Amino acid sequence: MTQFRTFILALIASFGLPWLCLVVVPAVKYQALSPLPYDKEADGMDGYYPPVPINRQGQLVYAREGCVQCHTQMIRPTQLALDGWRKGWGQDQEARPAAPVRSNELRDYLGEPYAFLGVQRSGPDLANYGWRAPERAVVHQMLYAPKSQHDWSNMPAFQHLYVERLAQGPVSSKALKLTGKFAPKAGYEVVPTAEAEALVDYLLSLKKDYPVPAKAAVAATPAP
Numbered sequence: 185m186t187q188f189r190t191f192i193l194a195l196i197a198s199f200g201l202p203w204l205c206l207v208v209v210p211a212v213k214y215q216a217l218s219p220l221p222y223d224k225e226a227d228g229m230d231g232y233y234p235p236v237p238i239n240r241q242g243q244l245v246y247a248r249e250g251c252v253q254c255h256t257q258m259i260r261p262t263q264l265a266l267d268g269w270r271k272g273w274g275q276d277q278e279a280r281p282a283a284p285v286r287s288n289e290l291r292d293y294l295g296e297p298y299a300f301l302g303v304q305r306s307g308p309d310l311a312n313y314g315w316r317a318p319e320r321a322v323v324h325q326m327l328y329a330p331k332s333q334h335d336w337s338n339m340p341a342f343q344h345l346y347v348e349r350l351a352q353g354p355v356s357s358k359a360l361k362l363t364g365k366f367a368p369k370a371g372y373e374v375v376p377t378a379e380a381e382a383l384v385d386y387l388l389s390l391k392k393d394y395p396v397p398a399k400a401a402v403a404a405t406p407a408p
């Protein structure tokens with residue numbers, strides 16, 4: 185009997201404690217968080233952090249299409265205070281700006297019902313995509329035909345979020361400017377559906393690099 189009791193206690197210790205420390209405590213801590221106000225004097229700005237709630241409709245499309253399978257939205261903290269070694273992390277991978285970006289904090293995800301941290305990073309991290317995104321039309325072209333932007337791209341095309349339709353009258357202002365082999369048949373045009381528009385709204389709103397109150401002054405100073 186005592187052996188059975190020890191067994192049960194060991195079971196609780198092995199599964200219960202990690203569950204408590206890794207699931208329950210972080211969840212309770214996260215739920216207790218609320219947006220922080222900026223201090224006009226100390227931070228030099230007004231309003232609240234994080235500033236805007238996320239575009240929920242676009243986020244649903246992002247979830248449904250499985251973008252999280254290849255894209256993360258999280259810049260991990262470094263435990264060694266070596267932030268300088270990853271300058272430009274999460275920013276444009278081709279033309280890297282010199283300024284470092286900060287790692288993400290719990291509050292960065294407050295405006296979202298689910299935090300889309302991602303499963304693996306096959307494509308670039310999108311935590312700060314809104315800051316580096318090209319103009320809207322180009323984001324649409326990229327989603328419709330990723331290879332039209334980079335011929336080496338191995339991102340899947342999301343053509344089902346667009347409609348190819350007979351162009352009637354003048355070409356729609358929303359029609360994608362596709363050239364070469366990506367162009368639609370003569371007399372046809374490719375236009376985004378409402379879902380594609382919502383997805384792009386969401387992508388353009390991804391800015392998880394706002395200054396954190398009380399750390400704003402530090403964040404604004406680029407590292408040497």
Ligand code: HEC
Pocket residue numbers: 246249250251252253254255275276277306307308313330333334337338339340342383387
């Ligand atoms: C199979 C993996 C995969 C999936 C699924 C995927 N992507 Fe990508 N994505 C990539 C790769 C790889 C790149 C880098 C190549 C490129 O830029 O074309 C990329 C690039 C991007 C970029 C450009 C990033 C930058 O820094 O310029 C955006 C935006 C993007 N993806 C959005 C999405 C969205 C939105 C979805 C879901 C609708 C999605 N991706 C689904 C692999 C994927």
